[in-house]
Amino acid sequence: xxxxxxxxxxxxxxxxxxxxxxxxxxxxxxxxxxxxxxxxxxxxxxxxxxxxxxxxxxxxxxxxxxxxxxxxxxxxxxxxxxxxxxxxxxxxxxxxxxxxxxxxxxxxxxxxxxxxxxxxxxxxxxxxxxxxxxxxxxxx
Amino acid sequence: xxxxxxxxxxxxxxxxxxxxxxxxxxxxxxxxxxxxxxxxxxxxxxxxxxxxxxxxxxxxxxxxxxxxxxxxxxxxxxxxxxxxxxxxxxxxxxxxxxxxxxxxxxxxxxxxxxxxxxxxxxxxxxxxxxxxxxxxxxxxxxxxxxxxxxxxxxxxxxxxxxxxxxxxxxxxxxxxxxxxxxxxxxxxxxxxxxxxxxxxxxxxxxxxxxxxxxxxxxxxxxxxxxxxxxxxxxxxxxxxxxxxxxxxxxxxxxxxxxxxxxxxxxxxxxxxxxxxxxxxxxxxxxxxxxxxxxxxxxxxxxxxxxxxxxxxxxxxxxxxxxxxxxxxxxxxxxxxxxxxxxxxxxxxxxxxxxxxxxxxxxxxxxxxxxxxxxxxxxxxxxxxxxxxxxxxxxxxxxxxxxxxxxxxxxxxxxxxxxxxxxxxxxxxxxxxxxxxxxxxxxxxxxxxxxxxxxxxxxxxxxxxxxxxxxxxxxxxxxxxxxxxxxxxxxxxxxxxxxxxxxxxxxxxxxxxxxxxxxxxxxxxxxxxxxxxxxxxxxxxxxxxxxxxxxxxxxxxxxxxxxxxxxxxxxxxxxxxxxxxxxxxxxxxxxxxxxxxxxxxxxxxxxxxxxxxxxxxxxxxxxxxxxxxxxxxxxxxxxxxxxxxxxxxxxxxxxxxxxxxxxxxxxxxxxxxxxxxxxxxxxxxxxxxxxxxxxxxxxxxxxxxxxxxxxxxxxxxxxxxxxxxxxxxxxxxxxxxxxxxxxxxxxxxxxxxxxxxxxxxxxxxxxxxxxxxxxxxxxxxxxxxxxxxxxxxxxxxxxxxxxxxxxxxxxx
Numbered sequence: 018x019x020x021x022x023x024x025x026x027x028x029x030x031x032x033x034x035x036x037x038x039x040x041x042x043x044x045x046x047x048x049x050x051x052x053x054x055x056x057x058x059x060x061x062x063x064x065x066x067x068x069x070x071x072x073x074x075x076x077x078x079x080x081x082x083x084x085x086x087x088x089x090x091x092x093x094x095x096x097x098x099x100x101x102x103x104x105x106x107x108x109x110x111x112x113x114x115x116x117x118x119x120x121x122x123x124x125x126x127x128x129x130x131x132x133x134x135x136x137x138x139x140x141x142x143x144x145x146x147x148x149x150x151x152x153x154x155x156x157x
Numbered sequence: 158x159x160x161x162x163x164x165x166x167x168x169x170x171x172x173x174x175x176x177x178x179x180x181x182x183x184x185x186x187x188x189x190x191x192x193x194x195x196x197x198x199x200x201x202x203x204x205x206x207x208x209x210x211x212x213x214x215x216x217x218x219x220x221x222x223x224x225x226x227x228x229x230x231x232x233x234x235x236x237x238x239x240x241x242x243x244x245x246x247x248x249x250x251x252x253x254x255x256x257x258x259x260x261x262x263x264x265x266x267x268x269x270x271x272x273x274x275x276x277x278x279x280x281x282x283x284x285x286x287x288x289x290x291x292x293x294x295x296x297x298x299x300x301x302x303x304x305x306x307x308x309x310x311x312x313x314x315x316x317x318x319x320x321x322x323x324x325x326x327x328x329x330x331x332x333x334x335x336x337x338x339x340x341x342x343x344x345x346x347x348x349x350x351x352x353x354x355x356x357x358x359x360x361x362x363x364x365x366x367x368x369x370x371x372x373x374x375x376x377x378x379x380x381x382x383x384x385x386x387x388x389x390x391x392x393x394x395x396x397x398x399x400x401x402x403x404x405x406x407x408x409x410x411x412x413x414x415x416x417x418x419x420x421x422x423x424x425x426x427x428x429x430x431x432x433x434x435x436x437x438x439x440x441x442x443x444x445x446x447x448x449x450x451x452x453x454x455x456x457x458x459x460x461x462x463x464x465x466x467x468x469x470x471x472x473x474x475x476x477x478x479x480x481x482x483x484x485x486x487x488x489x490x491x492x493x494x495x496x497x498x499x500x501x502x503x504x505x506x507x508x509x510x511x512x513x514x515x516x517x518x519x520x521x522x523x524x525x526x527x528x529x530x531x532x533x534x535x536x537x538x539x540x541x542x543x544x545x546x547x548x549x550x551x552x553x554x555x556x557x558x559x560x561x562x563x564x565x566x567x568x569x570x571x572x573x574x575x576x577x578x579x580x581x582x583x584x585x586x587x588x589x590x591x592x593x594x595x596x597x598x599x600x601x602x603x604x605x606x607x608x609x610x611x612x613x614x615x616x617x618x619x620x621x622x623x624x625x626x627x628x629x630x631x632x633x634x635x636x637x638x639x640x641x642x643x644x645x646x647x648x649x650x651x652x653x654x655x656x657x658x659x660x661x662x663x664x665x666x667x668x669x670x671x672x673x674x675x676x677x678x679x680x681x682x683x684x685x686x687x688x689x690x691x692x693x694x695x696x697x698x699x700x701x702x703x704x705x706x707x708x709x710x711x712x713x714x715x716x717x718x719x720x721x722x723x724x725x726x727x728x729x730x731x732x733x734x735x736x737x738x739x740x741x742x743x744x745x746x747x748x749x750x751x752x753x754x755x756x757x758x759x760x761x762x763x764x765x766x767x768x769x770x771x772x773x774x775x776x777x778x779x780x781x782x783x784x785x786x787x788x789x790x791x792x793x794x795x796x797x798x799x800x801x802x803x804x805x806x807x808x809x810x811x812x813x814x815x816x817x818x819x820x821x822x823x824x825x826x827x828x829x830x831x832x833x834x835x836x837x838x839x840x841x842x843x844x845x846x847x848x849x850x851x852x853x854x855x856x857x858x859x860x861x862x863x864x865x866x867x868x869x870x871x872x873x874x875x876x877x878x879x880x881x882x883x884x885x886x887x888x889x890x891x892x893x894x895x896x897x898x899x900x901x902x903x904x905x906x907x908x909x910x911x912x913x914x915x916x917x918x919x920x921x922x923x924x925x926x927x928x929x930x931x932x933x934x935x936x937x938x939x940x941x942x943x944x945x946x947x948x949x950x951x952x953x954x955x956x957x958x959x960x961x962x963x964x965x966x967x968x
Contacts, residue, residue: 022967029965031958033681033707039964048965052681061723069723072711074684081684083711083719088684099599099610123967135722136754136768 021110021117027054035071037061038118043128046107047071048116049091051078056116057091058109060127064102067133160188164249164259166239166406168193170202171436171452172265173221178460180229186464189231190257192249195288196236198223203449205292209320215289220600242410244429261431261463264407264418268400268437273308277370282378283394286317295395299324302392306381308367310337314397318359329360329389331367341489345505346512346528353485353510370394402438402445417445422470424459435459441471448476468650475542488534491524491541492516499523504555513555520548532622533557546916581623584616589627596631604628646685649677653903660693666702668694689904692829696899699941706956712789715961716948717774720767725774727766729783730824733798733816734762740783747780761795761833775962778949785949792827796820797845801838810855812838815884822888825945826895829902847875850908851891860887864894865912873909876917879925893924893931896938
């Protein structure tokens, strides 16, 4: 028996758009809505370089990653051929216009995955590069 | 429903390509069976030469393995030659008695080599060069015999000669015409080629006419005799004097043949609409093509029609030629021999082994012949295909596209000489070895496929010439010929111009109307077409078409630049690059308050705040209180200025004020791509006006206007456009040019590419000569910009969905 967490109304997500869902731990979850009012949920992290999929253009049942335009399937989280890789997908249900995500998955899924890094210190910017923390320039 | 039956006669490249295209669009429409006379699956015939030369093996050139046929439920009758087709009962019969019924028949019988009708042509050791059997015969002969003669100094003959030589034979090429490859090269290039091949060890008998082949007691060829009485001893004769469309079967079926099986624009035979024909056997508008690019275009059309979509039309191809002899680069296209009234531009360096000839007629490039340096082949081919007026670039044309500021691959122009680990694509870090490997392992044929699989040439495109060269010698043939009209994306067959025209002519006001009207293949397009269509709508029908933020790239949806970690950068507008203490103080405070990690001065004289969290964007905008810099948009970005006459002791004009006026008049202007201006106060040009979309340079008597420069991927120096007297004129002419570009440019086409496409003369006519038209354009731009919101402050008016800035939290 899974426990479902109430997230938002379907109408809170723009048509052919998405919203970000924050979690206690781990990278955000992106919830998407297509023009058929279907709702999908994926980890907000492209399998390529970690781009936030929630910021991409949604079409059909796919989203184009905003960083390098990989096409990711909303239903399975997988990149379209010939690109390879998948991002974790989250169970998602819609009841009377309300979007729910699975509480256990929210708390436990894909906690090990690191967000992409940028800025001073993030020399390679490679995914999962551990040795970096954002340095704010001010001292006081 | 019972499936229809499709039978294909001939198992070659054009035919199988048709099946592949058909399976892609209509996988379950037909029961397919294929007859092939050769006992092999479909292989890449063009690569027989590298096989002969020992550079590849037979296994490597197979395109569709036996498994491919099984996997796609295609019955393959390999090694069975079709001898009869009954068009009344619709039955195909092979030489071993195998029969198949058909509803649709695809004739892909290809071509036969032409055998000279001389005595001795049937002797042992006299062969053609056409298929795997011929290639094996040559490889076999090279192990047993010493001397070979190749008759025919064309593309195929030279490849055969080169291969036999590499396998250790002494090879003489006999060519009846005055120079080699006379159909693809002019005399100068032909002789350069001959010299280079002679240096490698080939012998040539130019102008020699074959009279007879003589044999020894065992019936094997021993010598070749010429009309002038001379004789050359040989153990092998390869005839490569040309091919003829194989129409024997078609003629027996009483299909109309004339230089091939005559077909219409949907590749159906004119005699029987159930029967299609593609490939070397098909004569379309009087031409039977022998190169692979046009055949693939035919395949696409035939597949489309077989799939009952019926919208594709084949309207002929322009072709270009390259020779597959490793280390020899040559390229020719169009009417390279010149013709009446044509002019030639020639660059010749016979000692350096470089020769280039361009043929121009009526200000258009109609032919090109390159030897030794062919990296610009595809550039010339494109100019030729597009039929663009070249008068304005004529003085530089011979130096090619790559002569100026082409960055990213160390100025390389000979892919063959590059090492495997040499970087070809500097944007995506793809080296030559990776590209070669992908082409071989994944069976790639087109530039597009290479882009998809390797990302090479997929970003800035400056290495396209190199990638095409690699494709050419790895996959063979010239696959660069794209259809004249490039579709916008896979969602439609229409090109950008067609979509623009339809939106204007039919007053389409929304994306869904446009998709419906233009019969889009996908329900809501893709990330390529939707932003383009959205731009066309709002630029064509300002104040009427509604902007759709969900069809904009994220930067234009969130009005900030996304960074690689998903944070954003904020660049406020600083009119003409001028700022104040209070603006700087507010910026500094915001940096502290929102812990913004990096502050950087941009190349456009503004300040960039990098690493802003999306949740903070609205507050940062509010705290700074400066207008949006649109640094994230396909819109007017910066107006770079120098100090000008207000302070500078050299200044002749107040460039800062001119820049501010231009910026205030045209900010919020969306365009097909980003637009940058610069204003310099004197010809020292400190604002770098020569590489901007519009560059203004003050002189003592007024302002010089330059257009269509670009400092990006390829440095493009702006063209001098006109000289103006007053600041008001500068505004009007600049605005009119921008509006013309806004209305006619294709999405993601910078001004330099737009002007290259339509020609500078056209732009001059519209802006400089047509005074009414110019004023109208300037008014249209002012109308479009009047009352446009600042997206950082008027969120609602700018259709900014503010929900995107908030995160949801599970209840």
